[in-house]
Amino acid sequence: MKRRPFIAMLVLVAMVLGLASAQTLRYFSWETNIPEETAALIAEFEAMHPGVSIDFEALPPDQYWPRMSAMAAANNLPDVFYMSSGFIFEWQANGLLANLQSYVDGIDLADYFSGVLATTRFPSPETGDVHAVPINWVGPVLYYNQDAFDEAGLAYPNDDWTWDDFLAAATALTVDKTGNGRIDQWGYWVYGRYAQVEPWIYQNGGRILNEARTRLEVDDAARETLQFLSDLVNVHEVAPRPQEMEGIRQQDVFPLGLAAMWVDGSWNISNNRSIIGDQFTWNIAMIPSGPSSETRIGYTWPDMLAIASGSEHEEIAWKFVEFMTGPGRPAETFLGGTVPFYRPTAESEAWLEPGLQPADKGVVLQLGGLPTRTSFTPNWSEWRGYGAAEGGGMNGELDLVFNGRKALDQAIETFVEYGNQVLSRSYPEP
Amino acid sequence: MRYAKFTPFLFILPMLVGLLVFRLIPIGFSFGISFTSWNIFSPPRWIGFDNYRTLLQSPAFWEVARNTVVFALVFVPVVMGLGLSLALLVNQKLRGSTFFRGVFFMPYITSIVAVALAWKWILATRFGLLNNALMDWFGVQHPPSWLGDPRYALFAVAFVLAWQSAGFQMLLFLAGLQNIDESLKEAAMIDGASRGQVFRFITLPLLSPITFFVLIISLIASSQTFEVTYALTGGGPQRASTTLAFYIYQNAFVHFQMGFASSLAYTLLLFVGGLTLVNFVLRRRWVHYG
Secondary structure, three states: OOHHHHHHHHHHHHHHHHHHHOEEEEEEEOOOOOHHHHHHHHHHHHHHOOOEEEEEEEOOHHHHHHHHHHHHHOOOOOOEEEEEOOOHHHHHHOOOEOOOHHHHOOOOHHHEOHHHHHHHEEOOOOOOEEOOEEEEEEOEEEEEEHHHHHHHOOOOOOOOOOHHHHHHHHHHHOEOOOOOOOOOEEOOEOOOOHHHHHHHHHOOOOOOEOOOOOOEOOOHHHHHHHHHHHHHHHOOOOOOOHHHHOOOOHHHOOOOOOEOEEEEEOOHHHHHHHHHOOOOOEEEEOOOOOOOOOOOOEOOEEEEEEEEOOOOOHHHHHHHHHHHHOOOOOHHHOOOOOEEOEHHHHOOHHHHOOOOOOOOOOHHHHHHOOOEOOOOOOOHHHHHOOHHHOOOHHHHHHHHHHOOOOOHHHHHHHHHHHHHHHHHHHOOOO | OOOOOOHHHHHHHHHHHHHHHHHHHHHHHHHHHOOEEOOOOOOOEEOOOHHHHHHHHOHHHHHHHHHHHHHHHHHHHHHHHHHHHHHHHHOOOOOOHHHHHHHHHHHHHOOHHHHHHHHHHHHOOOOOHHHHHHHHHHOOOOOOOOOOOOOOHHHHHHHHHHHHHHHHHHHHHHHHHHHOOHHHHHHHHHOOOOHHHHHHHHHHHHHHHHHHHHHHHHHHHHHOOOHHHHHHOOOOOOOOOOOHHHHHHHHHHHOOOHHHHHHHHHHHHHHHHHHHHHHHHHHHHHOOOO
C-alpha cells in the first residue's frame, strides 16, 4: 500500500522530465492554400525528431502582417515564421530575426540558388550575415499570348528582342476586333506596379536608388525606361490607360485576353492557368533588354523562413528551417512560377511540368543565374506604393503619368522627394 | 428591496471594463503616443510636437484634409436629402409602404464590403453596368472611369456610402415625421395653406430636432469613412479618394507609424469636435423643440 505514493511520484517526475525534453515550435506562415501539403511536411519532420511538435498556424497575407507586428511588439513571436522581401529590412533593423550565418555556413550552397540570399543579408546585401533562408524565389517575366502572335503573323519574343521589336509587336497586337472604335485587344498592359516597372528599368541597366540604397536617385537609364513605358500608353497607344482597366483585377487583364503581352511576377503562372484554361496558348520569355543595357540583370527576390531572435528553441528551429527549405520539400508545394530555393527540386520534371502551359517554364530558372538587382529598403512599401498603399508613392505617381494626367519629369520629382522623406526616417541626414 | 450602493455598478461592470479596455484607455494612450515616434517593433521615442509639425507641413495631409471636407460637403447633403425624401415617400399611407421601408433600409444592414463590391462592379470602366448602359443606350464612346479618375473617385465613394446609409437616416426622419401632430397640418390646410407651405412651415420646423441629430451623426459618419474607401478605391488614384480616417489607417497599420497616425487621429477629433460645436451653437437659429 505504501508503494502507491512512490509510484505516483515517479510517474509525475517522468512526466515533468518528458515535458521538459519535449519541445514545441510555434510556426506561422501565410500559405493558406496548401494545408494538406504543409501538414504532411510537419508530420514528416515530427517523425524525424521525436519529442518535437510543431504548433502551426497559417493566415492570409493581409491578416498575417498586422498579427505578426502585434506579436513582435508584444515580444511573443513564433519560433519560425514566413518573411517577405518587402519587410525583412525593418525586421532585421529592429533586431527581431536570429542571425543564421553560422548555420548557413554549414550547408553546401552550390545546391541552392544562392544569389537570392542577398535579400537576407544584413546590414549589407553583399557582405552582411544571413538572417533568413529562402523557401522559394520569384521574378518578373514577359507573358505573351501565342495565339494572338500567330493571328498577327508575328514571330514569338526571344532573348534577342529589343525595345523596337517589342513596340512593333505591341503595335501589331493592338486590335479593334469588332470595328466599333474601341480596342478589344491591347498589345501590352502596364501600370505603376513594382513588378511591372522595375524589371524594365533593370533590363536597361537603370537604378532608382543610390549605391548605398539610402536615397531615391533615378538615373538616366531609369528615366529612359520610364519614358519608354509611358510612351507605350500615351504616344503609341498600344497599352490601355490604367483607369480603363479599373474594376478588373490587374492580374486578370492578360488571362482575359484584353492584352496580348504583360510583364509581372512568375507567380502569376498559377492565376493564368486557372483563368485561361485551354482557351488560348500562352508562353513566357525574358524581358527585352533596353538600349542602355550592358548585361542582363535578374530581378528576383525570395520568400523566406526566419527564426525569431531570442527563440528558446533556436537549434531545433534551424533544423526545421533547413528541412522546410531543402531537399525534403516536394515540388508540388511550390505553386505556379514560385521557384524552389533548392536547385535540384527546381530543375526536376515535377517542377518544370512539361505538358502544361507555359511551355517554356524553364525561362524562370534562367533569372536565377543572373546578377541580381532589387530596390527593397526599409519602408519600401510606403515609398513604392504597395499593398494597401498601392494608390500612393511611386506607383501612384506613375499611374498619373500612364493616365495622361502628369508629366513624367514632374512625377519623378514628386515620388523622389516623397521617397526620400520616407527613407530619411531610417537614414537621417548626416 | 435593499441593496448595497455598489451593486448597480456590479451589473454594469462588464460593459464598463470593455469600454475602458477597448475604448477609453486606448484613446488616452494614443494621445500620449501622438508625441512619440513609434514603429511598433521598437519602444516609442518621445519627440514632442514633431508629429503635429510634420503633418501641418505635409502637402499630403492638406490634400487629405481637403478631401475630407469635400467628402463631407457631398456626403452629408446627399444622404440627408435622400433619407428625408425616402422618409416622406414611405410615410404616405399607401399600399406596400411597409414593404418599401424594408427595401430602403436593406442596404444599411448589408455588409458594406458586399455593397462596395457590387458598386465596384456597377462602376467598373470597361465591363461596368453603368458604362455599358452609357455606351449602348446613350452612344457615349469613351465613358469615364468613375473609380480610376481622380476627378470622380471621391464623389463616387461619397455617393456609394450615401446610398448605403440613406436607409438609416430615412428611419430617423420617419420616426420624426410620425411624431408630428396631424391636427397642426389639418389646421394649416383649413387656413388655406398649400401642401408645399405645410411642408415648409409645419413639417420642416417640427422635424428640426431630428434633422439636427441626423446632421450631427452624418457628419461624424462622413469623417469616419473607412470600409467603403478601402473596398472601392483603396484611397486612390494617388490620394484622390483618401480621407483622414483612411489616411490614419494607412499610417498606423500599413506604414506602422503609430505616433504620426495618432497625431492625425487627434487632428481629426479636433476637426469633428469643432464642427459639432459650431453646429450646437448655430442650433438655436433653426432647431425648434416642441
